[in-house]
Amino acid sequence: MLHLNLYFLCASGAAASPVKLSSSFEFLPPNMSELRVVLLGNSWSQRSSVGNFILEETKFNTEAEPDSCLTVSGRVKEQEIVLINTPDLLHPNIPEYRLRRNIGTCERLSDPGPHVFLLVLQPEDFTEEHKLKLCRVLNLFSHQSFDLSLVLISTPREESPGLMDKYHQHPPLKEMIRDCHYRFLWQKDLEPPELLTRLGQVVKEHDGEHLNCRFHIQTLHMKIIMMLNGKSSDDMRPHSLSESGE
Numbered sequence: 001m002l003h004l005n006l007y008f009l010c011a012s013g014a015a016a017s018p019v020k021l022s023s024s025f026e027f028l029p030p031n032m033s034e035l036r037v038v039l040l041g042n043s044w045s046q047r048s049s050v051g052n053f054i055l056e057e058t059k060f061n062t063e064a065e066p067d068s069c070l071t072v073s074g075r076v077k078e079q080e081i082v083l084i085n086t087p088d089l090l091h092p093n094i095p096e097y098r099l100r101r102n103i104g105t106c107e108r109l110s111d112p113g114p115h116v117f118l119l120v121l122q123p124e125d126f127t128e129e130h131k132l133k134l135c136r137v138l139n140l141f142s143h144q145s146f147d148l149s150l151v152l153i154s155t156p157r158e159e160s161p162g163l164m165d166k167y168h169q170h171p172p173l174k175e176m177i178r179d180c181h182y183r184f185l186w187q188k189d190l191e192p193p194e195l196l197t198r199l200g201q202v203v204k205e206h207d208g209e210h211l212n213c214r215f216h217i218q219t220l221h222m223k224i225i226m227m228l229n230g231k232s233s234d235d236m237r238p239h240s241l242s243e244s245g246e
Helices: 044-055 096-109 128-141 143-148 163-168 171-179 192-205 214-228
Strands: 003-009 015-022 034-041 070-076 079-085 116-121 149-153 184-186 209-212 240-243
Touching: 034 044, 034 128, 034 192, 044 070, 044 079, 044 116, 044 192, 096 128, 116 128, 116 143, 116 171, 116 192, 128 143, 128 171, 143 149, 143 209, 149 171, 149 192, 163 171, 184 192
Parallel strands: 034 079, 034 116, 116 149, 149 184
Antiparallel strands: 003 015, 070 079, 209 240
């Protein structure tokens, strides 16, 4: 039987004792019917590759980036997984109404709400501007989105000794990891069971609760209409976490 050693990080970033997993492990609470994951980050190709990696089959086209959110689903370890992939929400010139519209679409596709935000970040390209935009996106979902976020650091395009440590100390990436309560993984040498385990850990930390988006979708549509009509729009009120086996 296959066993994997996973190291979970404490708040200081230090590795705790390894946890052994078998190939027959259940990564979700038994009362959950599906896991809903929103993919965010600064590269469509990377996000799509990670989505295909999770489902262990090619569902996303890694080359053709769409203008709107896409959702795919599949069964892994007898569990239903729904992945919502987003267009480039971190683009510096994306209009506010389009950003909010895409977030509204993402919320509908993840109805009644996402369990985890998986932040797929390319370390060489993740700038301070990207970090601020990503924080803005997460806050538009809810200030609680950070509690449900896991950072996945893509493998650097060029590798050399000490490079991974260097990127780990890169201020925008380091601050993003801190904001997500030090939940992060390196994609290098990562196997699907490890990633599923970490996604499941985020879910279990919140007792299977998801971000409750249902009551907010109508309000978001009204704000978009107001913006298109040239009227001002206040920030959206925060969402709440909702316990559900959905």
